[in-house]
Amino acid sequence: MIKQEALYSGKAKTVYKTDDPEKLIMEFRNSLTAFDGKKKSEAPKKGYYNARISQTLFKLLEENGIKTHFNSMLSDTEMVVDAVEIVKIEVIVRNIAAGSLTKKYPFKTGEKLDPPIIIFDYKSDEFGDPMINDDMALAMGLATKAELAEIRKLSLKINSILIEYLAERNLLLPDFKLEFGRRKGKIVLADEISCDTCRFWDMTTGESLDKDVFRFDKGDLVAAYREVAKRIVPGIKL
Ligand code: UDP
Numbered sequence: 001m002i003k004q005e006a007l008y009s010g011k012a013k014t015v016y017k018t019d020d021p022e023k024l025i026m027e028f029r030n031s032l033t034a035f036d037g038k039k040k041s042e043a044p045k046k047g048y049y050n051a052r053i054s055q056t057l058f059k060l061l062e063e064n065g066i067k068t069h070f071n072s073m074l075s076d077t078e079m080v081v082d083a084v085e086i087v088k089i090e091v092i093v094r095n096i097a098a099g100s101l102t103k104k105y106p107f108k109t110g111e112k113l114d115p116p117i118i119i120f121d122y123k124s125d126e127f128g129d130p131m132i133n134d135d136m137a138l139a140m141g142l143a144t145k146a147e148l149a150e151i152r153k154l155s156l157k158i159n160s161i162l163i164e165y166l167a168e169r170n171l172l173l174p175d176f177k178l179e180f181g182r183r184k185g186k187i188v189l190a191d192e193i194s195c196d197t198c199r200f201w202d203m204t205t206g207e208s209l210d211k212d213v214f215r216f217d218k219g220d221l222v223a224a225y226r227e228v229a230k231r232i233v234p235g236i237k238l
Contacts, residue, residue: 001025001080011037012050012196018080023071026079028054032196034215036128041214043221047077049229050194055079056233057162057193064161066154068189069181084181084190088142090121090129091151093159096174098199099212110206118155120148123179150187151180158189167203169231174199195225 003025004017011033016025028047033040051073058070069081094117097107107113120137121129132140134148143151155178166173176198179191191197200209208216209224229236 049225052233054192084183088123091178092119094175098174170203172201
């Protein structure tokens, strides 16, 4: 496979074309941003840890019957993925109240959310990813009714699989963000699942081991990501 020009460069990943129109290369970079890009930084090995965490979790989900865009690793930070048409909805799954939920609604940080809450945001930098509902998604033509139902069902299944895997590694999953794509008429999981897109809390101490360390200057970001990689990725070289 031959890596070609960059198709898109986001805040933490760059996507490249390849000589195969069905395949893309997704590179996990060391850069990170928060608060709509207002806070920026670089963290050594962040791309590596996030790529390996994503790889491991995509593989786990595939083994449990979830279709993902993941193919293989080209290098420590580059993932070969299926080209998909991204659904412009960010799906947030919440198991424990944290972050914006406790600022905009009367939830207390750490409060268990049972059943989990699924939130849809319109994926748009221009509009600042506003929360939407099914009617808005339909009106904007973001997905069909059947696709929305499928996305919801898959998100809940992914949530259950991840919660169980992480609990065995002494990690809580308060919330995370998923993105889906269309491939050959089917909805598949795309993007990444990493310390940039999930909240991970140590089950014993409640310590944040995710991007909140960067957002709220809670300590050593690389040490937190390394700790998650150590627990999640079997045999990883740290
Ligand atoms: N999230 C993300 N990308 C986004 C927005 C949210 O990965 O553009 C993740 C975030 O890391 C957290 C969860 O989704 O794990 C819930 O985030 P929310 O939008 O509520 O932001 P908060 O204000 O809670 O950080």
